[in-house]
Amino acid sequence: MTEQRHAVDRSSRVSVYVLRLGILLAVWWIVSGSHSDWWFGLPLAMVAAALSLWLAPPARFLLRPHQIPQFAGFFLWQSLLAGWDVARRTLSPSLPLQPEILRLPMALPPGAPTWWLMLTITLLPGTLSVRLSRQRVLEVHCLDARLDVAGSVRETEAHLARLFGVQLLPTEDGRRQ
Amino acid sequence: MILIELLQAVLLLAGVGFFLVGTLGILRFPDVYTRVHALTKADNLGLGLIVFGLLLGADSVPVALKLLLVWGLALIASATAGYLVARAARRRGVRPWRARNWEKG
Structure with a gap:
């Protein structure tokens, strides 16, 4: 496995x-x-x-079972923060939102890992996958541009790379992990 | 036993609260993108809390697994649907709402 x-x-x-x-x-x-x-x-x-x-033909990527608990823990905690964050913004009278669409180059290999990233960040605090271009740039809508959105997406990428046991590819803006 | 029932009540009520907040978010948030944020995240947490509350009272393993399966499928469905709605809006050229006092942090 x-x-x-x-x-x-x-x-x-x-x-x-x-x-x-x-x-x-x-x-x-x-x-x-x-x-x-x-x-x-x-x-x-x-x-x-x-x-x-x-x-859905057999994928090249397989989950590494021993990495699942760590990813599940990360995901559950972030889900809690995401729900709390959006509830706080909804209930605040001044409606504190500063939305923006960011364009982030993908460092995960195409296929299942990228799909998992897009689905996961939609459920994480303040981020929503909007569109993936062929040049492998993901448009992410964020609720608050003042937060470190790129940083949390990078963190999620690192978690998924461990889950699938893959290397992150260098991206055009030169970042690696 | 009473402690578990109390914890269950707290989790279920908190779950319902998050569903309510998600619905309120649809009404209060300014555009389609921000509304998708409110729905996906608040409902994910709301359903998670309700499932966890019901897990505490589940009387057999298949029932417990069924609850987790429901949550997992709902997560995948809401994340996928949220992405599809956002992508459709983007393709139609719906411009994201911007705060008037916009500042870059």
Whole structure:
């Protein structure tokens, strides 16, 4: 599981199928409760796993399971701060907002890591993914330009790089971690 | 036992409070981008607190996992939807609202 890259050959397709089937069966068990109807759930999971291979081919990137708790902790804490921050701004009579759209070059490799970054920062304090250009520059809408938005996006990038076990690419503005 | 029930009540009420604030944010915030901020973040935390409160009273493992699954799927859905709404607005050329006394920090 800790290998980082997955050559898309036949054997890896089989292992990805088995992995996805396992996840879907677990989901079926969770959703259908204590009296699971496996005669229905098993074929459904098999078809769904096959369909997922067609719609979302095996990725080159795999999560590193031992990094998940640390990322989950970071994410939960930041979610708490994000909700609190937006509640504070909403309830304050003067509505303290200084929104701006920033353009940040992406340092994570294209594909799953970049997608995770875009989804994650939308749930983090004061940032919202708006658009990703082909030159791999992400437009981020921030609630308050006075905060260190670029810094928190960089921090999230570093967390995701550890989660996926990838190197951050040098970006055009020369920053690296 | 009473302590757990008390904690549950606090978490559930706090969760409802954040949902309320998210809705208030839609009404008070000035443009589509800032409104997406209010909804995604406040509702994520609100649902998280409610799920955590219900977890304390969950009587079996599948029920607990089902609650976590609901939260996870809602997180992915709200982050994806928020991004799609913001991107659609940007493509249509909706200009972000700016504070009148704008200053660069």
